[in-house]
Amino acid sequence: MSKQDDKKFVQEIADINLDFAQWYTDIVKKTDLADYGPVKGTMIIKPYGYAIWENIQAELDKRFKASGHVNAYFPMFFPLQYLQREAEHVEGFAPEVALVTHVGETELAEKLVVRPTSETIICEAYSKWIKSYRDLPVKINQWANVVRWEKTTRPFLRTTEFLWQEGHTAHSSQIEAEQETLDMLKEYEDFAKTTLAISVLTGKKSQKEKFAGAVDTYSIEAMMLDGKCLQAGTTHYLGTNFAKAFDIKYLDRDNQQKLVHQTSWGVSTRLIGAIIMAHGDNRGLALPPAIAPIQVIIIPIASHKAGVNDVCLDIFNKLKSANIRVQIDNSDKSTGYKYNEWEMKGVPIQIAIGPNDLELSQAIIKRRDIIDQKQACQLSNIIQTTQNMLQDIQQNMLQKSQKHLEKHTVIANNMQELTQAIQNNNFALCSWCGQSKCEDKIKETLQATTRNMPFDQHLNNSNCVCCSDKAKHKIYFAKAY
């Protein structure tokens, strides 16, 4: 391969500062995360992208089980009339549901919904399963595909079909259900920080932005590198809304029939979009070690020279024994091409070893999160050095994400400050009267929406950023995906 080839990846990716949207699309395609499916808005999650999802799944599943949840699987088809039983719920989802009407040439007697979310079919089951206080709480999670027909789609961020998990719990009291809603929000926040190395804002959504059918929705909101916001996970306190619609009652200790209080919560393959847009750069993708399919790539240099392959294989085996996800690139591509390709694919650590290094009993280690930084490492220390560096990269990526969020979050006291904040691609923390009309006006004029209300609510007698009425809430405004 020529020197020109070495640079071809970088040339093929749009400049992150000039065209962020194109940069995103290029990353998805060129790093083999996903491809477009034949039906508009669908995507094929390719092996490299799916391996990230598997790592996300494994970590979340462990957390859910540790907090007493079990998995189950509910059918993806249910009668359209289920959706119609909860008034807000049907209003939110009916326009975008895919409907199965035929089998082969035969028309079905009843139109079937392809699940956009599973509250209704799960509530129908819970109404049969839950009879007594002894049956509570029910804490079930499901890993599944769901379908929502969106007008504008982008791989991972908004696709017709996507993969997710949806937790559905039923409790005997409001307090317990509300606690579950907050516990799972905390779980998502901790997961985003610890595993995805993404700093997030947690809080309650406005009534306008909540889940269709919920009493309250909470979210984690992440800041992408272009300053736009991505809702990365939500938890809902459903109250007794669905319990009423589906008649989910239990006989309590006091011999009274009572409605259960419910929650639901979910994150999806959208998280992969969050990872791309929170950590990438002009060199390509940058993956946090905790979810990187390949944490370390070993690149042999002049591998035909005596000893090179043996030493690479030895390091490979030692790293593998230390539970590090490692590969050797033995392809016939040029070394420069390999450096660029694995950098573009976001592999956290590259280890290069050639004949000169062998003479010095060393390898050259390059980390993805600090561009152009290389260090020589004695082969005898390489396992420990790699382990430490993976931890350090994970922490450093989170710190960068935190700093980015802090730097681009401002307080806006009036429409002028809010306008400026949004135009500068910042998040704006504002005082707000709580009325939808002010949300609508800001959305119309600034294309910014309310994100969430932080738990720390010091209003200090402030007034609404929009109408100047007395403020009821502190809330974040931002442009969002």
Added chain:
Amino acid sequence: MSKQDDKKFVQEIADINLDFAQWYTDIVKKTDLADYGPVKGTMIIKPYGYAIWENIQAELDKRFKASGHVNAYFPMFFPLQYLQREAEHVEGFAPEVALVTHVGETELAEKLVVRPTSETIICEAYSKWIKSYRDLPVKINQWANVVRWEKTTRPFLRTTEFLWQEGHTAHSSQIEAEQETLDMLKEYEDFAKTTLAISVLTGKKSQKEKFAGAVDTYSIEAMMLDGKCLQAGTTHYLGTNFAKAFDIKYLDRDNQQKLVHQTSWGVSTRLIGAIIMAHGDNRGLALPPAIAPIQVIIIPIASHKAGVNDVCLDIFNKLKSANIRVQIDNSDKSTGYKYNEWEMKGVPIQIAIGPNDLELSQAIIKRRDIIDQKQACQLSNIIQTTQNMLQDIQQNMLQKSQKHLEKHTVIANNMQELTQAIQNNNFALCSWCGQSKCEDKIKETLQATTRNMPFDQHLNNSNCVCCSDKAKHKIYFAKAY
């Protein structure tokens, strides 16, 4: 709970010898494996059933990855015309595919198939991805839900929607693709024996019974306790049939454009049906330790007495540390009720501990696979004893399965012997001319179908069991699910 309650489980399950079909349905419902979904033929896989599926998935996924396969995810909707590109394929699947025709109130321009299997959409992608011999082999697996609208359905065995894995590989040569087909068959066979403790017959399906679109289909066939056969997994050599239909060509080393040779292979949640019908009895379910969600249940007796709970917890912690899936039943049910319930749920080992046992520093261990056998075990030996017993149960269940298969497999040389074999609920190994008309006749008169042709084909100049023409194959006939 009264003594009467203690026996209520057993009374609620139909007698396995009198009504096997009802026994099966009772087991599925009473042991909380599954429930019916709202749409005809669909099922809810409840947490206890889903935990079995998770264990199956984990073991298979490990095996697939060890043999160089990677996971990906393809959309479940594709245009109806994809199905129509391979003539046999569309004939096999078109009548039973669910079609999405509307989104909300809007009719779609093109009818969409909900995948019954993914050959076509995956081949369409492969035709874009595979360009050079360097791109081969492609060895992708997918964990997904699929939909086939069947007239007669039963939980796990045949449901409108089911969960499965589907492997789809592309190779540069026929030899390599055929080897993959046989390798994966071997993998399924070993998995069935080692993990599910089910003995299976491996071989090639007849042309009539092969997968729609394949050149050859191979299967593992298991014998259920009623003597009927269950096809438990299939691997297909697809030849270049789909490569032609979807134009999947690569530039070979010799600079020629060539068609790829392909395989596909799958097992599904049907395996849970196989486990139920291969190992159960009148007490309920019996689960092989390798896939049992709970391998050991600890039952405290008179738990209010000093020391009982502490010792139970101590054993629980030790077993857990030894990576055994263990639970303590601390519910307020009677001890007798607990014994029966966990026996019915198929838990391999029960450990009961009461005040009398404490005085003797022992526990009482009961294994599920040998009814009414109990043994006292010194607490100091309990971890080792439990570990050994789990292994022994796994082996013993496989041996029972093997013996059952051997006992009920006979050689039938003519229609009279075949008739008797089928009437006695046996598998019959027959010589066969290879013509569909004989398969059809036997199916019509005996309701038995060809299962597969064993790899050991010693024909010895024999004649077809049905038409007496010269035999071309040895093949198994049996009634099947």
